[in-house]
Amino acid sequence: MHERSSVGELAHQLRQEFDRYSPGGKLPSSRALVERFRVSPVTVSRALGQLAAEGLVVTRPGAGAFRAAPPPAATAGGDTSWQEVALSADGAADLVPRTVDASGVLATLAQPPPGVIELTGGYLHPSLQPERAMAAALSRAGRRPGAWGRPPMEGLPELREWFARSIGGTVTAAGVLITAGGQSGLTTALRALAPPGAAVLVESPTYPGMLAIARAAGLRPVPVPVDADGVRPALLADAFRATGARVFVCQPLFQNPTGAVLAPERRPEVLRIAREAGAFVVEDDFARLMVHEDAGPLPRPLAADDPDGVVVHVGSLTKATSPSFRVSALAAHGPVLERLRAIQVVDTFFVPRPLQEAALELVGSPAWPRHLRAISAELSNRRTQMTTALRLGLPALALPHLPSGGYHLWLRLPDGTAESALTSAALRAGVAITAGRPYFSAEPPAPHVRLSFAAVAGPAELTEGVRRLRTAWDEAGPTS
Template structure:
């Protein structure tokens, strides 16, 4: 049995037996638990640690584990009503009041109840993650000389050089800043490029986490419509003229949520239009390594073809590895680099060196290329499975674009199917989906849902999840 599932199973069994013991009574010894449940001593230790973290048992070194006394009086409720005034007082003079709405992000971070098919995920399922390679990389990283010392504020030189090669073109290590993942990089870029109260142009629809960052910084997201080929250059140019914005955020490759990829002519047009407006392009290149076909070459990054410093490039290792490998990069050239560096240092000082060293070990190992090939093939298989299942079981849902990269499908709901009612109904049917509303900066043109095929165990679970979604829709429309 997998170690992680063994720990969870033993913890569940021990929790069910706790009522046999009085508060303060000693539990069986670790040796007795090993023999009774036929698990390893490590599993016993971790299961007891889990119960201790939940306040159910107390472990005493050298003495054993004891049932905790949970019969404690509830703390007196305080009066926090004063905070309403304190938190709203600083918005009275703001042109665009700052708001922190993480609901669109939490949908993809929250784990659904056990037994629910997770179509709302934003990361690779553990079966797709390079867990052994990550563990080996972390172990090697911890033994590197100076691995626990303070890293350079900009990041390890070798890691910056690797990211520079990934960005391509004439980008150098000196133009790279290592960040704590892509979300942190987006936050730094938006804070650096747009002062509070100003507009920022965004694709419509777009990534909810970026909209949340913009609004929390007091920015005003202005939507620019997209089509099957991504953001429309004619409307982008009109939006710059109408708003005077100095920033546009764009995902040129496998856009979230539509999956669109900008063709060559549009890629050049986006940079040219921004340059003419005296504006920056924040290129969120989050999905480059989530390609579904490894035969056709990918287009270069916008930053690779930008000698004038129009593009501020954002990328990370998180999506292709694990949600916990929060290592990313910002690439920029010109005076803006110093501003990005200053904000990065003030916000976080630096990314922990052991994590940077582990990232270096991973991308420099033979396991890295094997992992990329395996994920490419598996994502293609899952995309095809989900596409076929949707066509068979959910023909009334429109799929305007089948992506060639990324980890999800973007489906338009018929006008007769309310998005707000579908989500809880689907959850009762045993499938969690991501709502479309958080992906729009303004009123959406129709109801949508996003279905992830990367956060589930495999094709069989995809087919079952689509069947459950069929049940939910029948309940609403039958």
């Protein structure tokens, strides 16, 4: 059994038996628990640590574990209704309300209830994560001289150099800042490039987490439609002229949610249009390491073809490793780099050095290319399997574009389908799916759903998830 599930099960069993012990009463010894539950000493130690963190157990070195005294009775809460007035008054003068709507982000971060198949996840299933390689890298990193000291504010030079080489072109280590995950990099970029109240051009549809960042900063997202070849340059130019925007946020590679790749002929057009508008392009290159096995050669990042400092590039290791491996990079050229650096220092100081050292150890190890090859093959297989299952079981769901990278499919529903009804019915049927509405910054042109194939345990669960979705469709899909 997986170590983490064993820890959880043992902790649950011990909670069930707490009534046997009075407050301060001693629990069985670790050796007794090992023999009784047939688990390892490490599992016992971790389960007791979990209960101690919950305030249920007190451990005393050399003496054992004891049931903790019950906490004092909670007092009635005060009157917090004044906060409604205070929070509303703070935004009264804002041109654009700085509301924080995290629902689109939580849809891909929240774990579904037990027994529900997760077709919403934005990260690799633990079985696909390089857990052993990351653990070994972290162990080696912790033994490096100075590993627990303060790193340079911009990040470790060697890690900045690695990201610069990954981007290519004229990007150098001097133009790279290490950040704590792609979400942090996007937040820093938008804060640096656009003042509150300004319009920011975004792809439509696009990543809900970026829309949440923009709105929380008081920015006004303006949609620019995408098709199977990425953003449409003519509409992008129109949007710049109509809004006076100075920022365009895009995902040129395996766009979320459509999976589109910006066509070769459109790449220079996008840079030219932004340059003529005196605007920046924020390139969110989140899925480059999740290319599928059957994809052709990948285009370079836009930043690699930009000598004029138009592009602010965001790249990350997180999607291809683990949600907790939050190491990413911001790359820029020119005066904007100092503004990006200043905002990051004020917000977070720096990314913890042990994590940066572990990233260096990981990407420099023989396990790293092996891992990338493995997930490339697995994601390709899962995409094919899900596509086949949908064609056979749910032909009414249209797949306008078959992605060659990333971890999800973007499906158009027949007109008249209620997304919310379908997602609710799916949950009742035991499968979690993501509605399309949060991916649009304005009114959507049609109903959609996004299905992820990365967060499930394996092929059997993927097939079962589509079967359950068919049950939901029979309940909530359009009748005509």
